[in-house]
Amino acid sequence: xxxxxKLMKGNEAIAQAMIASGCDGYxxxxxxxxxxxxxxxxxxxxxxxxxxxxxxxxSEVASINMVYGGAATGKKVATTSSSPGISLMQEGLTYLAxxxxxxxxxxxxxxxxxxxxxxPSQSDYFQSTKGGGHGDYQLFTLAPASVQEMYDFVFEAWDxxxxxxxxxxxxxxxxxxxxxxxxxTRDYVPRWTEEERRANAPWGTWGKPASRGHNIITSLELDSxxxxxxxxxxxxxxxxxxxxxxxxxxxxxxxAEYIFVAYGSSSRISMKAVQMAREKxxxxxxxxPITLYPFxxxxxxxxxxxxxxxxxxxxxxxxMVEDVRLATECNVKVEHFGRFGGIIxxxxxxxxxxxxxxxxx
Amino acid sequence: xxxxxxxxxxxxxxxxxVLTDATMHYCPGCGHGTTHRIVAEVIEELGIQDQTVxxxxxxxxxxxYNYFDVDFQEAAHGRAPALATAVKRLxxxxxxxxxxxxxxxxxxxxxxxxxxxxxxxxxxxxFVNNGIYGMTGGQMAPTTLVGMKSATTPYGRNVELxxxxxxxxxxxxxxxxxxxxxxxxxxxxxxxxxxxxxIKQAFENxxxxxxxxxxxxxxxxxxxxxxxxxxxxxxxxxxMFPNYPIGDIKVEGKxxxxxxxxxxxxxxxxxxx
Numbered sequence: 001x002x003x004x005x006k007l008m009k010g011n012e013a014i015a016q017a018m019i020a021s022g023c024d025g026y027x028x029x030x031x032x033x034x035x036x037x038x039x040x041x042x043x044x045x046x047x048x049x050x051x052x053x054x055x056x057x058x059s060e061v062a063s064i065n066m067v068y069g070g071a072a073t074g075k076k077v078a079t080t081s082s083s084p085g086i087s088l089m090q091e092g093l094t095y096l097a098x099x100x101x102x103x104x105x106x107x108x109x110x111x112x113x114x115x116x117x118x119x120p121s122q123s124d125y126f127q128s129t130k131g132g133g134h135g136d137y138q139l140f141t142l143a144p145a146s147v148q149e150m151y152d153f154v155f156e157a158w159d160x161x162x163x164x165x166x167x168x169x170x171x172x173x174x175x176x177x178x179x180x181x182x183x184x185t186r187d188y189v190p191r192w193t194e195e196e197r198r199a200n201a202p203w204g205t206w207g208k209p210a211s212r213g214h215n216i217i218t219s220l221e222l223d224s225x226x227x228x229x230x231x232x233x234x235x236x237x238x239x240x241x242x243x244x245x246x247x248x249x250x251x252x253x254x255x256a257e258y259i260f261v262a263y264g265s266s267s268r269i270s271m272k273a274v275q276m277a278r279e280k281x282x283x284x285x286x287x288x289p290i291t292l293y294p295f296x297x298x299x300x301x302x303x304x305x306x307x308x309x310x311x312x313x314x315x316x317x318x319x320m321v322e323d324v325r326l327a328t329e330c331n332v333k334v335e336h337f338g339r340f341g342g343i344i345x346x347x348x349x350x351x352x353x354x355x356x357x358x359x360x361x
Numbered sequence: 362x363x364x365x366x367x368x369x370x371x372x373x374x375x376x377x378x379v380l381t382d383a384t385m386h387y388c389p390g391c392g393h394g395t396t397h398r399i400v401a402e403v404i405e406e407l408g409i410q411d412q413t414v415x416x417x418x419x420x421x422x423x424x425x426y427n428y429f430d431v432d433f434q435e436a437a438h439g440r441a442p443a444l445a446t447a448v449k450r451l452x453x454x455x456x457x458x459x460x461x462x463x464x465x466x467x468x469x470x471x472x473x474x475x476x477x478x479x480x481x482x483x484x485x486x487x488f489v490n491n492g493i494y495g496m497t498g499g500q501m502a503p504t505t506l507v508g509m510k511s512a513t514t515p516y517g518r519n520v521e522l523x524x525x526x527x528x529x530x531x532x533x534x535x536x537x538x539x540x541x542x543x544x545x546x547x548x549x550x551x552x553x554x555x556x557x558x559x560i561k562q563a564f565e566n567x568x569x570x571x572x573x574x575x576x577x578x579x580x581x582x583x584x585x586x587x588x589x590x591x592x593x594x595x596x597x598x599x600x601m602f603p604n605y606p607i608g609d610i611k612v613e614g615k616x617x618x619x620x621x622x623x624x625x626x627x628x629x630x631x632x633x634x
Binding site for chain 1: 381410411412413414416417423424426427429430431432433434435436437440443444445446447448450451452455472473476
């Protein structure tokens with residue numbers, strides 16, 4: 001697929017981006033609202049074209065561990081799921097982070113807790129950015145707000161994952177996964193050759209030649225002193241990500257007196273609320289974090305200096321709002337507005353919340 | 362040391378180079394050390410050290426990756442067959458094996474084991490069954506016999522309280538995805554030779570792409586069983602072997618003659634003598 005304009009579902013875009021970005025393998029398990037990812041892959045049969053392997057696993061527990069096994073050989077491997085399935089994967093995610101295995105995980109969020117609902121939600125922010133599994137670790141977390149970004153972020157995820165030897169999570173939701181939008185496809189990136197795999201993953205378990213010692217992929221270190229040193233190394237890596245990789249978008253923020261902070265679907269709704277506010281003479285803007293981890297703290301703190309109040313808009317009971325308050329160090333009023341359990345807020349509601357909770361409040 | 366006697370023409374046996382120089386942590390008398398050695402010897406004899414990837418479990422053999430001089434991955438508890446599935450599918454030219462104990466393979470990893478076998482993954486699985494959780498201090502395993510004492514069955518395994526022992530190897534033999542299923546032991550020189558032959562077959566089978574090869578090694582756990590190594594081997598012969606019979610169960614995709622329903626369907630609980 002060369003560069004073309006297409007109309008596509010977010011979930012289909014993920015599948016097409018995997019094939020086009022040189023992904024070596026996908027392992028998944030069906031769950032609403034992201035089942036189209038594997039359905040698209042199985043219909044496309046990339047094993048006949050690019051050589052990409054696709055396998056339906058017996059559970060999300062198995063699929064994340066297949067990601068571990070495959071990615072530990074230095075191949076580009078991905079899985080996708082939705083909230084309850086991502087919960088099942090938490091064990092695998094902490095092992096992946098602990099063994100420093102680059103890979104891609106995509107969560108097309110639905111409402112919780114428990115089996116919850118199959119409708120869109122954003123209530124997995126804590127799980128994604130604060131470590132849903134055990135131990136001190138971070139997933140590099142990207143939040144797409146359009147079908148185009150669903151597609152593009154898959155391409156970008158591989159570079160980040162390999163740059164830092166870290167799992168990358170794309171945190172999307174059922175609205176972006178299910179909606180159809182136009183998107184520009186990219187030129188095919190071929191899958192790595194054997195030589196490229198070995199060069200890009202010298203640590204990989206791809207068969208020990210006589211020229212090197214055996215490569216071991218593990219997250220186990222029984223010597224606590226060594227494990228502490230390793231933890232320091234991980235933390236140092238996370239600090240470098242925080243310094244260099246924060247991504248965000250600011251819309252109509254230059255003269256803004258009030259800003260919304262929102263990511264993913266909520267940022268799309270907030271964008272409309274910004275337009276409606278401006279029509280009423282309210283100088284509103286939108287700050288959209290694109291990386292949720294690392295969270296763009298410095299940029300937000302800088303923008304917060306000029307504004308009278310901030311409203312975070314999330315399809316949750318209030319999760320990212322904690323990071324917004326930490327970033328702004330309570331120097332400005334920060335309130336949360338959320339609909340959840342599968343309900344998507346309207347722009348009108350969001351604007352009313354700004355007026356009631358921030359401007360009048 | 363007099364090196365005259367180790368002239369190449371005099372050498373009849375040496376330690377395999379596929380094992381590293383790391384000192385093994387296994388208890389004296391345990392079958393893991395021997396099982397490691399014969400797996401390593403097979404890798405050396407087949408000349409596949411540079412094409413082999415092993416998957417270590419959680420349990421006594423969690424550190425297996427330190428002992429084999431081949432590329433190795435350490436899995437989460439029970440997930441080794443899932444890792445091996447992906448390693449093999451993404452790297453069909455590699456020889457891939459898992460090395461797991463009874464708790465890892467037959468309790469927490471039951472789903473991964475059965476589904477990898479049923480998909481017919483072209484991998485080798487080595488399953489060391491000593492009827493107990495050795496690493497965590499001798500608790501009941503899925504393979505603990507009825508009446509057998511463990512840290513969590515201090516009065517002996519009781520069916521009403523603990524359910525029945527699981528003979529997963531026989532279950533796997535009934536699946537179309539398994540090509541070779543055998544049960545061996547490593548407690549005598551003759552048994553070691555047979556077990557090694559089985560493991561070699563299980564590795565060679567990967568070239569055929571006809572399904573999964575599964576080698577159970579019934580072993581002792583003298584520490585967990587609270588016996589001397591000699592006592593443990595005797596107890597194993599008297600109690601484990603009648604319930605976990607040694608020998609091939611499925612060869613070249615077909616049940617071995619004489620393996621019938623009475624073997625595949627457990628009609629009376631597996632019990633200590």
